[in-house]
Amino acid sequence: MKAAIAQADILVNATKVGMKPLDGQSLIKKEYLRPELVVADTVYNPKETQMIKDAQEAGCKAAVGGIGMLLWQGVAAFKLFTGKDMPHEEVFEKFFA
Numbered sequence: 001m002k003a004a005i006a007q008a009d010i011l012v013n014a015t016k017v018g019m020k021p022l023d024g025q026s027l028i029k030k031e032y033l034r035p036e037l038v039v040a041d042t043v044y045n046p047k048e049t050q051m052i053k054d055a056q057e058a059g060c061k062a063a064v065g066g067i068g069m070l071l072w073q074g075v076a077a078f079k080l081f082t083g084k085d086m087p088h089e090e091v092f093e094k095f096f097a
Contacts, residue, residue, distance in 0.1 A: 001028070001032065002029075002032050005028070005032045005033075005037070006032070006034075008037065009036070009037070009038060010037070010038045010039075010040065011028065011033075011037055011038070011039050011040070012039075012040045012041070012042070013026075013027065013028070013040070013041045013042060013043065013049070013051055014042045015027065015042075016043065017043075017051075018041060018043040018046075018049030018050060018051055018052075019043045019044075019045060019046075019049075020045070023046055023049070023050070024050055025050055026049070026050040026051040026054060027051070028051055028054070030054040030057070030058060033054060033055055033058035033060055034058065034060070035058070035059040035060060035061065036060075036061060037055070037058075037060045037061060038060065038061050038062045038064075039051065039052065039055035039060050039062065039063045039064070040062075040063075040064040040065075040066075041064070041065050041066050042066045042069055043065070043066045044065065044066035044067050044069065044070040047065050047067060048065055049065065052064075052065050067096050070096075071088060071091065071092055071096060072088075074086065074091070075088050
């Protein structure tokens with residue numbers, strides 16, 4: 001894992017680690033993170049998982065939580081089911097801000 005992350009530009013957690021009851025946990029050791037790395041997490045609750053907190057502390061180029069993924073997945077599903085555009089800005093303000 002350490003060698004793979006050392007050669008990567010982007011690291012994405014697409015597991016449930018970080019979400020309850022696994023909140024406070026991360027699959028990635030903090031010392032594997034570096035400033036050139038972009039880190040993303042698909043977990044959206046909590047807003048900042050341990051991996052995202054570790055990435056911010058390590059000074060990673062970007063540390064992105066799963067809220068945006070959740071919102072845009074909802075936008076796509078809304079369009080599929082209703083044929084209409086979801087008012088994503090309003091939804092973001094009411095539920096995610």
